[in-house]
Amino acid sequence: MLSPTVAELTDRAREVFRQIVDSYLATGAPVGSRTLSRGTGLGLSAASIRNVMQDLEELGLLAAPHTSAGRLPTEIGLRMFVDGMMQAAEPSQAERSAIDTSLQRGLDSGSAIEDVLGQTTAMLSGLSQCAGLVLVPRTDPVIRQLSFVPLGPRRAMAILVGADGSVENRVVTLPEGLPPTALEAAAQYINQHLGGHTLSDARSRVAAEISASRATLDAMTAEAVEAGLAVWSADGAQRPVLIVRGQARLVEPSVDPERIRQLLGELEDKEDLVRLLDLAREGDATRIFIGAESQLFSLSGSSVIAAPYRGAGGRVIGVVGVIGPTRLNYARVIPMVDYTAKTLSRLVA
Template identity: 75%
Template sequence: MQSPSVAELNDRAREVFRQIVDSYLATGAPVGSRTLSKLGALGLSPASIRNTMQDLEELGLLAAPHTSAGRLPTQLGLRMFVDGMMQASEPSEDERNLLDSGLSGGAAIEDVLARTTTVLSGLSQCAGLVLVPRREMLIRQVSFVALSPQRALVILVGADGSVENRVVELPEGVPPMALEAAANYINARLAGLTLAGASDRLATEIAADRAMLDAMTAQAVATGLAAWSSDGAARPVLIVRGQANLVESSVDLDRVRQLLGDLEDKEELIRVLELARNADATKIFIGAESQLFSLSGSSVIAAPYRGPGGQVVGIVGVIGPTRLNYARVIPMVDYTARTLSRLVA
């Protein structure tokens, strides 16, 4: 069903609808005609308000959760409100300073992004989300730790200070001394290269007989590099912060449980965020507009951030209940995206 435009509503319907949405976003509770009439701002009797609410319900903008209850905005109604009626409020100076503070200190970009996302989560009272830029790690140091005769833990330290671990299967008969020799070779000959560059150099040196490695050590080196080269650069890293905010701000714990379960599905969550990659502005998904969150009734607000040349390198956003404060949170996500663009440019 297509949402009616604001222009299709008369002044009375617009004001009744606005007050119902404002009350719902503040409390999460249905709003009745008697409650609205007591506010006095409309200057209408409960009967007149009920008639207007009925008209809005027939348009698909309001719904009654129970026969005798008040009305709530539907997903369609929230979409019309966000697109045509909402008056956004820019982040305050204090909020901007807090978001900017996430950029200071820390060498690893993942740490900086995580801090900024934590601040965004706290300010919005939602869960903060960020996709880390897809960039190849430069090797600083590699270590091998034998776990069993045919398994080892490979520890990779990147030039940006990040650390990643992988458990790898070793060729049969690789001795501990070969693992030590493999680490020494990588650190001496391949440090400063990307994983792909390190693999290429290894192949070149072995072909030219310059690697000075025995067969077992060469296999250990190749296995260690392959642990990342197959998936490291191609798969973005998703950082989620502030899930506890969803519990603290919710009046519907069943929906929160569903949402927290949805957040565990990182691959689907990444697909939702990727839909904002080519957006000209902040992208808003309300309720069932995103299939992943149709059951939990959640909203996602996401915006791309850009690196050198204006190329999109990642997505930042928040997820929360459909009754979140859109007017405040949308500009906050937009500002965070611009802040991160300054970081990675």
């Protein structure tokens, strides 16, 4: 059955539905017909409201969690509300200032971009009362220094110091019979000839020099150089980094412990979460995934709001957003995520 649209509802049904959703998002509790008849100004009797609620339930927009209980909006109902009825509230001046200041201060301090985005994600988590997240593109490191530490007959630890001060380690598989002197010569060659170049550029230069027999390396040392540079590419240097902050905000005493356990387990599955955020990366605007609309969070019943941010030339380079319960304040949080993405785009371009 196709999901109904707002236009298909009568004025009465639309107003009853809106009141139920507003109450649910504010309290998380089911809403009964008697409550609606008394406190919302609908001007309808409890019996009339029950009839409307029954119609909305048959359309799949409402559900009753227990017999004789009130009604809650379903995920289908929440989707219709967000798409067709919600009136978004622009971030307040205080919220915009907090977002702007967090980003600008981090960039002015000269911190690594991952640290800046991590701080911004924590700030967004605090403002939204959700878990904040950001998908950061991995840049191709610029080599400052590379060294090898032997680990065994065919294994060594390659330690790369980037021009930005970052340090990364990888275990390298070495050619059979490689002497320790070849490792030392490989590190010396890389540091003398390839310092200041990106890893991908360094690999291209080494391949070209070896092909043209210009490299001052014997065969074994050349293999060590190639292995030392290749390990980062083989390990996925272009894979994005996922930063999540504020997971503790998702743990509420009123929430079913099993649902909390499920959600925290889903957050640990970083690969699936990255795949979900890649869907937001492909869009031009903020994306909202409600409950089962994303396979990842179908069991915990969580929502994800995510927006792409752009770098030089307007190219999408990452995604920023939040994860929260389906009962989050969409009208407030969606514009907040959108504003953060636009601010990021303006400052990092």
